Amino acid sequence: MIAVLKRLWKHGIGTIPKDELLHVNGRGKLLLDDTKCTACGDCVLECPSEALSLRRVQNEFDFSITYSSCISCRVCTEVCPTNAFSYANEPMPSVQLRDELVVHYTINRDESEPKGEIVSDRDRREVILKN
Amino acid sequence: MKISRIIVAPHELIHACRTVIANHGRFITMVASDECGREIDRFVVRYIFAHDGKSMLNVVESVLTESNCSYPTLSSMIPAASWAEREAHDLFGIFPEGHPDLRPLVLHDDWPEGVYPLRKDYALREKQERDSFSSWSYPKVEGEGVFEVPVGPIHAGVIEPGHFRFQVMGDSVLHLEAKLFYTHRGIEKRSEGMSVVKGLYLAERICGVCSVSHALSYVQAIEQISETRVPERAIFLRVLFAELERLYNHVGDIGNMCAGIGYAYAVNHGAHLKEQLMQLNDFIVGHRFLRGSIALGGVTEDITEEKLRYIETTLERVKKEFNEIVEQILSHDIVVNRFSNTGILSERIARELSTVGPTARASNYDIDVRRDLPYAAYDQLVFEVPTFMEGDVMARFKQRFLEARQSFQIIEQVINRTPKGDIRVPIGDLIPYSFGIGMTESPRGENVHFVMVGENNTIYRYRVRSAPYANWPAVPICVPGNIIPDFPLINKSFELCYACCDR
Ligand code: SF4
Numbered sequence A: 001m002i003a004v005l006k007r008l009w010k011h012g013i014g015t016i017p018k019d020e021l022l023h024v025n026g027r028g029k030l031l032l033d034d035t036k037c038t039a040c041g042d043c044v045l046e047c048p049s050e051a052l053s054l055r056r057v058q059n060e061f062d063f064s065i066t067y068s069s070c071i072s073c074r075v076c077t078e079v080c081p082t083n084a085f086s087y088a089n090e091p092m093p094s095v096q097l098r099d100e101l102v103v104h105y106t107i108n109r110d111e112s113e114p115k116g117e118i119v120s121d122r123d124r125r126e127v128i129l130k131n
Numbered sequence B: 001m002k003i004s005r006i007i008v009a010p011h012e013l014i015h016a017c018r019t020v021i022a023n024h025g026r027f028i029t030m031v032a033s034d035e036c037g038r039e040i041d042r043f044v045v046r047y048i049f050a051h052d053g054k055s056m057l058n059v060v061e062s063v064l065t066e067s068n069c070s071y072p073t074l075s076s077m078i079p080a081a082s083w084a085e086r087e088a089h090d091l092f093g094i095f096p097e098g099h100p101d102l103r104p105l106v107l108h109d110d111w112p113e114g115v116y117p118l119r120k121d122y123a124l125r126e127k128q129e130r131d132s133f134s135s136w137s138y139p140k141v142e143g144e145g146v147f148e149v150p151v152g153p154i155h156a157g158v159i160e161p162g163h164f165r166f167q168v169m170g171d172s173v174l175h176l177e178a179k180l181f182y183t184h185r186g187i188e189k190r191s192e193g194m195s196v197v198k199g200l201y202l203a204e205r206i207c208g209v210c211s212v213s214h215a216l217s218y219v220q221a222i223e224q225i226s227e228t229r230v231p232e233r234a235i236f237l238r239v240l241f242a243e244l245e246r247l248y249n250h251v252g253d254i255g256n257m258c259a260g261i262g263y264a265y266a267v268n269h270g271a272h273l274k275e276q277l278m279q280l281n282d283f284i285v286g287h288r289f290l291r292g293s294i295a296l297g298g299v300t301e302d303i304t305e306e307k308l309r310y311i312e313t314t315l316e317r318v319k320k321e322f323n324e325i326v327e328q329i330l331s332h333d334i335v336v337n338r339f340s341n342t343g344i345l346s347e348r349i350a351r352e353l354s355t356v357g358p359t360a361r362a363s364n365y366d367i368d369v370r371r372d373l374p375y376a377a378y379d380q381l382v383f384e385v386p387t388f389m390e391g392d393v394m395a396r397f398k399q400r401f402l403e404a405r406q407s408f409q410i411i412e413q414v415i416n417r418t419p420k421g422d423i424r425v426p427i428g429d430l431i432p433y434s435f436g437i438g439m440t441e442s443p444r445g446e447n448v449h450f451v452m453v454g455e456n457n458t459i460y461r462y463r464v465r466s467a468p469y470a471n472w473p474a475v476p477i478c479v480p481g482n483i484i485p486d487f488p489l490i491n492k493s494f495e496l497c498y499a500c501c502d503r
């Protein structure tokens, strides 16, 4: 009984002190190194939660990451042939509007041979491979 | 691990399996597959046996033609094969002749007859009209004063779905019938054609709390096919992740078992410790359930010296508190009263149903993959496998406690002995249509993955026999003779997961 009371006195009914809470929030924010990416589209096709998209805009590619969809699973990191992804040591951003959670990168690769235009349509949840 | 294959005609299956068992083979599971794509007519059944201590598996295979897809059942000789044969009957339409109980298992009664989703000609997203008027048939106890109590599939707490029918006389349970597979997600079908790289991420998500173990079983199967030698540092780190997973599960379960008798103090303090361990996981690999830590050919994340020291100090603290809490729980009269002699699983049934993990070890069935068929770095580490004779809830409680203490010791050894070096190598070539079998000891017991690869590094057939799949059949056997309020306690003492049983 005394041992139980002592424990309750020390820890409450099971609380963790504030300063010991959550060192980091998960794996961190997904980043793309746009100098490495060749716009091959592998990651877009494999991402299980449609968080990536790649669109051709004239001679360039617009690559976007939607943080509200990303589950930090690492699939893109594993399939990318050029190791273009990394994780920042900071939590996933949180904002009020979903659209603010999208970052865009412009990929300009003359030598790249993309598999076609790959559009990840978030609303229809499917990946369309054109050409 | 060596795999030796024995290929026989269907009518010789019984004889071949009897010979393997006589040579001390331990039945693990049966894997059926539809291999029409590779010019085999058409189904293959594979019975897998382990030779503990020899690091060897026996696979007894037989081909069943499409015109005559029946084979003699092994369930009367090996009761543990019953579920696997019923599952193959549901999903492939192959018929085990003489099987004592061929009621639907995985697909339930509302699934249309003659539709077999795991056959290769069944499209992935094909939908079926369900027959909502079909009823479930099951054995019952009837008579004056006998009542039936249905429970689930939706439960009062935040737990997974399972349906139970109790036939009771007063408070005592006379018979229990369990209906599972409500969370059958078709993971095995989904994986077919998936690249082996992405398959790993599917494997990690089969179960919420055994992610490392599932991932490890999967990568071991692939590494076996490709004959990859994983670097020394990586295999030690794999042990570290696997043991951290065991720890947070066992520590949480110890507290959670007390929820079965409404002992809130222990539940909360168990959860408090579990939370600290999960935050430790988050700190070292960036995921509370350690997902994304295992990679094909090694591990994804190196653990720096500073992190190792942090693990050491955290575990030191958790260990002290854990001992303290368990001592307090076990000194409580009501706990001892309710835990002892409740839900007894006899050694004979534990062996016949090939149960695994803490469940088996609490019933004096001494098996542990880490020791018997060592993987990763377990053969270089010193640890004990605690066993108990009683087979009741108390034995399962104490078994988990002692096993968790061993985990603390294993992690200590890993921290002091992990060699320097690479953490990952690229995997070798995968020869199409070869298979591998990965086995690990998850917190709930032996976890077996059978992976057959197809062309272009894709998965051709994937079969998962998780630990709960082996242990679930034992639960309804333990309950009769106890009172209904003991059922939650017995169920929690097995701590079985529904999702990785149902897949
Ligand atoms: S981490 Fe996973 S969910 Fe996020 S972008 Fe990459 S593949 Fe998609």
Ligand code: SF4
Pocket: A032, A036, A037, A038, A039, A040, A041, A042, A043, A044, A079, A080, A081, A082, A083, A084, A085
């Ligand atoms: S897989 Fe890598 S190289 Fe290809 S599009 Fe994605 S980030 Fe770019």
